Amino acid sequence: MTAPDEGASGRPSGLRDPDRAVRGLGALTLSVETLVLLLAIQPIRLLGGELGGAAIGVVVGLAVLAVVLAGLLRRPWAWHAATVLQGLLLLAGFLQWSLGALGLIFAAVWVYVLHVRRVILG
Numbered sequence: 001m002t003a004p005d006e007g008a009s010g011r012p013s014g015l016r017d018p019d020r021a022v023r024g025l026g027a028l029t030l031s032v033e034t035l036v037l038l039l040a041i042q043p044i045r046l047l048g049g050e051l052g053g054a055a056i057g058v059v060v061g062l063a064v065l066a067v068v069l070a071g072l073l074r075r076p077w078a079w080h081a082a083t084v085l086q087g088l089l090l091l092a093g094f095l096q097w098s099l100g101a102l103g104l105i106f107a108a109v110w111v112y113v114l115h116v117r118r119v120i121l122g
Contacts, residue, residue: 015120022117023073029113030070030082033106037063037089044096055096062089079114086110 015021037059044055065085072078086107093100 018120022120025116026073026079026082026113027070029106029109030066030073030085033089033109034063034066034070036102036106037066040098040102044098047096047098055092055099058092058095059099062092079117083110083114 041056041059044059062085065088066082069078069082069085073082086103090100090103090107093103
């Protein structure tokens, strides 16, 4: 029988609290996403044209959602909700192309975070 801190390969992960480490990685990723989204407001405002106000509202809403989800990653459903957040950011690309580009970048990063989570927690 494997110990609680062993990964899928049967080897110990080397982490004292692997669940906490993975939650920290997810929260850090969502926090960086929040910061990038908020910093994107000014360029969207300048380049957005008529859709600038709607795009800014979407950015603020997504940033707030990312902060809330970063704090809720102890709950399993929050990981799924954060995945949906990445999809929403991709869909926001229809309002402003730069949001779609950010959506692609953060979706790729989130896929990697989920991969690390699966490797560490099994």
